[in-house]
Amino acid sequence: MGSRIGSRVKELLAPRSFRHRLMAASVVCILVPAFITLIVYNSLTEEAVKRQAVANAEDSLQLVNGSVTNVLKGMLNVANYIQVNSDMNAYFKLLTSGNDDGSDPYEKFMARNRVLQQLDSLTVLGEKFFVTVLLSNGEFFTSYSADDYRPLSWKNHEWFGRLESLRGFQSYWSPAEPTAFGLEKLDHPYQLSVGRTLRKENSEIYGYIIVTTMEDQISSIFGRLTAGQEVMLLDGDGRIVSDRDPSKIGEAYPYPEGSEEAGSYSIVKRDGARWLLARQPLPFNDWSLVSVQPYKEAIVNISSIFNRVFLFQIASFVAFLLLLLVLLREFTKPLxxxxxxxxxxxxxxxxxxxxxxxxxxxxxxxxxxxxxxxxxxxxxxxxxxxxxxxxxxxxxxxxxQIHPHFLFNVLNSIRMKVMRRGDPESAKMIASLSKLLRMTISKEEDAIFLHEELDLLASYAELMNLRQKEEVRLELDVASEAFLVKVPRFFLQPLVENALVHGLKQRAGTIRVSAELDRLFLKMTVEDDGAGMEPDRLAALNARLNAAGPPSPNGRGGAGAEEEEDGTESEAEGSTERGSAGRTAGGADRGAEGGRERRTDRGVNGGMERRADRGVNGGMERRADRGAEGSADGGARGGSFSGIGLLNVVERMRMVFGDGFRMSVESEPERGSTIRLYIPRKEGARDV
CATH class of the missing domain: 1.20.58 (Methane Monooxygenase Hydroxylase; Chain G, domain 1)
Structure with a gap:
């Protein structure tokens, strides 16, 4: 019941006319792209809004970074000045060596006073810094009053011992710590310090430089240059060094490290809200500036513009859709x-x-x-x-039509009558002709087994030996597993005919046919020991064979068809003409090893022996019109059996097996020729 209701609903909803289907398709083609466009637009808009918000946050943070860097760089400049001032360092070394005990007290006072004046001059202009120089002999020089803070108390700070590992211009930045200067504690609760060592040529420490500034000199920058953002300074361990809220100083960074994007910013969730975090490192230590802002506040002004554009697009889509439906109705009335x-x-x-x-x-x-x-x-x-x-x-x-069996019976009767008259050669010739005709006429299918093709080849060789004066020896070397492979009919006969007529020139010789089967191909060779051909003719022939394709619809072949039509192919193909390319050593004398059956001077059927070396002429007149210059296009003009040339063989095989079929010719003058065929075991794709 439910299925019938569902089918009924589908039937009612399905468009019944071309007009309705066209309208439905138009609506779908409008709405689907519009919906996809809106989704993509929303995604791209969100991405653009996010990039703009990040850019704004990074620009604000860049301003803060510049100001904070100037403050911290000023502290380093003070330390650098003391460290590279040769007069001050020479005086410090003199004091720590103890060689100034005999000096005049007035000179001691003046020298010490000059150092103090130089330290005071470093802090007169710009930011207020507290400079301390501690010598290894317990003496010290400061830019502040010793009553405000005892300089030797710096050695009691937890981080002071880490200065021992510093070399050259290496600096150690202390974390934020409570202000140690008595007059500054009330207004400035935290201080920041940077420390360096003074070393002799032998790397022995003879003093320490400590430059201190108040933390609120940095946190005041955050308030001046940022609006709606929370900015903090973090040390390498992720603890807050400076913040506008002094209660957060020294605490761990409160926001998670996981982010949606990689790089200098991240968007994190905390307490159910999304926060935009931007981070920029400082250039001379492992500290970094971080700005935190609610993501909604960061994008509120930018996203409102995109939202108005989005609504305008939706209204446009609806208006044009209604207009399209009206126009389609008018256009489809004739339909x-x-x-x-x-x-x-x-x-x-x-x-x-x-x-x-x-x-x-x-x-x-x-x-x-x-x-x-x-x-x-x-x-x-x-x-x-x-x-x-x-x-x-x-x-x-x-x-x-003439019934084929009537023709075969008549030929058999003629053969028996000739045998009774004592002419066995003529009888064998009639028998071979009968078998050839039977294979030609009675077989309706195009593909036959390889052993049937070899039987046909043996009968053809017998007929040719009866026609010509000198014997030709046909050797078959075929692997037993290849006998039952299906091949096109009459694909070997043109190759053997070319070897007989153009390679051996109708003289005595040997034609060897071999076949072996591997996983992909049936590999066959047809070789002769005839005249061979010159290299330039061999190259031209192989080029034409490679270019040959399946026959065209008008019945003519692929490449080279025009040459065949004009009869100009006799020389180029007459060299297949002469058989096939040179046989590799050992190819002709393969034995019966590995399950392979060596067949020499035998047909393929049963145990019946076929001698391909029979005598010549057996009462039949030799055809004199088959000279060495016969055409490779099958010799239909020269009295051949099948009228099929080498190019036609290639075209037929490629029509059946596709481009996987390959045929090549190897030859050397006066050493014979070899034709190699690679027949795919599966039929190739064909165009219809």
């Missing part, structure tokens, strides 16, 4: 009328006409449809007359 006319014709009303005319495709369709109805009666009469003529033609064809 609906033509549909009603065809329904009337289907019911048998051949007198009705659509009356649709116009210059467009529908107008021409209506006119042609009316013309078609006008000719229906004429076509019915023509079809009836054609069928009558066809039946008469078939009858004449049946009357003209």
């Amino acid at each position: 609906a009328r033509l549909g009603r006319t065809t329904s009337a014709v289907q019911r048998g009303n051949l007198s009705i006409r659509s009356g649709i005319r116009g210059q467009d495709e529908i107008g021409r369709l209506g006119f042609l449809f009316d013309q078609m109805l006008d000719r229906v009666q004429e076509m019915i009469a023509e079809v009836s007359e054609t069928q009558a003529r066809k039946r008469k033609a078939e009858l004449k064809m049946l009357q003209a």
